[in-house]
Amino acid sequence: MDRRLFIRIACSASALLVAADAAAADAPRPGKSPRRRVVMIDPGHGGRDPGAIGVRGTLEKDVTLAIARETARRLDQQFGVLAGLTRRDDRFLGLSERVALGRRAGADLFVSIHADSAPAKEARGLSAYTLSEEASDSFASALAKQENRADAIGGVDLGDTKKVVRDILFDLAARHTKHASLVAKRGLVAGAGRDLPLLENPMRSANFAVLKAPDVPSVLIETGFLSNEDDEAILRDPKARLRIAAVLARELAGVVSRDPFA
Template sequence: MKRRLLLQMTLNAPLLGMGLGLGSFGLASSLMPGTADAATREPPPRKPSRETSGPERRLVVIDPGHGGHDPGAIGVRGTLEKEITLDISREIARKLRGTRGVSVSLTRDDDIFLPLADRVAVAREAGADLFISIHADSAPNRDARGLSAYTLSDKASDDFSFALAKQENLADGAGGIDLRHTRPQVAAILSDLVARHTVSASLMAKSSLVEGAGRSLRLLDNPKRSANFAVLKAPDVPSVLIETGFLSNERDEELLRDRSQRRRIADVLSRELAGLLTSAPFA
C-alpha cells in the first residue's frame, strides 16, 4: 500500500525531516490532536487473521460497535446495540469473503468488550486498507432515522454529529495516537504524508458507501457527516463509522430487530464495500 511505503521510507530516512520543522504536521495534527503512534504502539490483545491469497487482496476490517459490558444504545423495546452491530457485521464479513480480491476480518466475533484504542490498533496491526465501524446508536433527536456515515474531523460537521461522537467516545475514554517516542522531524513527515492519503480515502469511501446504499436503504437527512470519533483515529488506515439506523427511533428499532432487515442492510453494505475495494485506489 502506498501509505505503508511512505511510512517505511520516513522511518528509514530521518534526515529528510531536517529543516522542515513541525509545520509539516499540518493536517494530521489538526485531525488527530494528541496523536498517536505509528511506530511504537503495543500490539493489540487480539489480532485478526488476514486471508492470504496474494498481495493484491485488499483487507477491510469490520468493527461491530460496543460489546461485553458495554451494550451501546438500548432501544425502547430493549434492543441492545451490541447485538445488532455484531449480527450485521458478521453477515457483511460472510458475504465479503466470497468476493475476489477482498479479505475481511472482524475486530470482535463474539460478545466481548474491546477498548476503542484497541479496535484502532487491530486494524493498524493487520495492515488494513479500510476500517468500517458499525453502529446503531441513540440519536440526539428521536425523530432521526436512516443510515448515515461519518469520517474523522476535529470539528464536527453539525451538532448532531458532535453529540454522537461525544456519546461514542465515552465508551472507554480512549484518545488518539501517541507519537511521543518518535523524533519530532520523523513524526512530522510521517503524520503529514500518511494522513493525506488516509483523509482522502476516508472521504471517498464515505461518499461511495452512502451514495450506493441510498439506492436501496433509507438515509438520514444529510447522511454524510463528520466528527471527532476516537475509533476513527488511525492515521494510516482510511476509516468510516456507519450508523445503520437509530435505536432511539421506534421505526428504526423495529427494522433493526427484524433479522431479514438486518440481512438486507448487510447485503447492501457488503455490495458497496466489494465495489469500493475492487475499484478504488486503496492499495
C-alpha cells in the same frame, strides 16, 4: 538549509518513495494475483457496554455484531475481500484496542458499525461519518460525544523516529487517510442509498475516537437509530439485518477496488 525548505523537499521525496513502494507492492507479478484488499469491520459496543437500547429492548451490541459478521462473510466469500472483525462475540473492547486491531491487520479500510440513539427521536436511516476535529453539525457532535464515552483513545507509537522524519511520515499518512476516508464515505452512502433509507444529510463528520488511526482510512456507519421505533423494527429483524449486510458488503467491495485504495 532553511528548515521549511528541507521539510518540503523531504515531504516530496518521501511521497515519491511511498507511492513507488505502494505501486511495487500492489503491482501484479507474473504468475501472481493482485493483493487482496483488507477491510476491518468493527461491531460497535459489546460485553458490559450494550450501546443504545431500543424502546422494545433491542440492544445495539447485538445488532452491530449480527450485521458485521454477515458483512464480513459476504465480503470474503462473494467479493474476495479479506474481512476481519474486531470482535466475533459478545465482548468488551476499548476504543484504542479497536483502532490497534485495524492497524495491526494492515487494513485498507476500517469500518465501525453502529445503531445508536439519535439526538432526535424522529431521526432515522443510514448515515456515515468520518473524523474531524470540528463536527459538521450538532447532530454529529452529540453522536461522537456519546460514542467516545466508551473509552479514551490510545496514542500512536512511532518509536525512536527522529522528530522531523516522524512529523513528515505522520503528515503523509494522515493526508492519504483523510482523503481515502472521504472517498469511502461518499461511495458507501451513494451506493447504499439506492437500496436503504438514508438519514437526512447522511454524510457527516465529528471527532470520533474510534476513527483516529492516522494510517488507516476509517468510516463509522450508523445503520439506523434504535431511538426511532421504525428503525428499531428493522434493525431487530434478522432478515432486514441480512439485507443491510448484503448492501454494505457490495458497497465496501466496490469502494476498496477503486482509487485511492486500488
